[in-house]
Amino acid sequence: MDSIRGRMAIVGVGDTEVGKIPHRSPTGLCIDAAMRALADAGIGKDAVDGLVTCNSMAEPHMYHAQAMAEYLGISPSYCVSAGAGGSTTFTVLYQAALAIDAGLCDTVLIAMADSLRTGLSREQAMVMQSSSGHPQFETPYGATVPGYYALIARAYMHRYGATLEHLAAVAVTAREHAVLHPGAQMRAPLTVEDVMASRPIADPLRLLDCSLVSDGGAAVVLTAADRAADHPHVPVHLLGAGEGHGHEHISQARDLTTSFARHAGERAYAMAGLGPSDMDFVELYDCFTPVVLIELEDLGFCGPGEAGPFVAEGNTRIGGALPMNTHGGLLSHSHPGNPGSMFALTESVRQLRGDAGERQVQGAEVALLHAQGGIMSSHCTVILGRGS
């Protein structure tokens, strides 16, 4: 099959409010995001012939995408709800592009939302998230999701001498960017000392090493690049995509200090014909601070063990050598569960359009986005470029 490099374009984006949004259900948030993305694309709902969603934890439907299509009153020819944890967002973007290329549909709406903050009790949210553990060989031991990631953090720190200050620098940089985002959930400035002093959750991780728990959702509209002129904004092209799946349960990981982000990245770079040095900014999955360091290395931006100092020296700030998570990421913008990276996607489109306001990365033309689901399990990398 020919590469789909540059053949598909994102022509509409929309974010809901994020944080505590009790006046909207998860379905309401999903539809709200969808309608915003359609308005941004300059089209009505009846132009949509492909619909992709992910299920909601707080308000699950057996067949979620079909339920959302019914709710919107549309009858698409391609309709799927997907689930691979945090990497779902970019995986479905890739697969939607293939669906368009294969002629299944012309205009795909990808809309995802959930209400983990107000739609679930804290106990429900913790038990539901930790159900990613193996039911027989992990769950009986009472690990939490932060606990699973703490196992990775300790192994990485031990192997490379990374410090708690390095982890803290990831959280502080994310917050610096969220301060510039009017819609972000957390906008109070944060220092390395604040992170160091925050409550221990699962050693070595502290509260501020952990991402947020949020309500919210976002949506994008994807269509063939040669139809992008029908839409009002500068199109953003999908230049590359790739996946890598290493394990599902952390006790089965081959190596705790690296991941299949490497494989996902290599596949995406190969499709795009680009490499790490071509990226003007990156959006990396930051459910917990150590994850970002491993991703920076696996995706070729830093050598093994070098990512901690790289972030602590300020390279990932807006204005630095490699601006990262310019909206504040899951750590400071919002984390409504599986839909979390949708905000990295809508942010990237705004950056590449030149519409990111105070957060704008000057001259941004190409960006790499990476998400992972499970416990560093399922990985998807996408590379986006500004069209003309």
Next chain:
Amino acid sequence: MEKPLPPVNAETAPFWNACAEGRLVIQRCRDCGACQFYPRLVCTACGSAELDWVDAAGGGSLKSWTLIRRAVSAAFEADVPYVVALVELDEGPTMMANLNTRTPESLVMGQRVRVTFEPHGPDLRVPQFQPED
């Protein structure tokens, strides 16, 4: 609230039955000799279905660990703080388990640990580990 019981199935029953007798068993491939855990129908190394149950020696080394300070559910609250560890068995495979120690602050990477079994519900015992003397 009770701790979650492992949902034993047809393929894993021999493992849990051995635990109930105080034996840690793993699978060894008759074709390629690889040892694996958790129990499966196929060898992850070579794909063979010719797998034997063998007794593990019960020793291993600490591959990573965390001290959980916020319990996953009410059932674990009385244990806080508790250690969740990854242990590399001497035979090769890695297992998750709790590590029973009164001094979690003195744990070090790679240190020797040994299996114990803890009653879990009326019929089961789950493997746990403790530092070797």
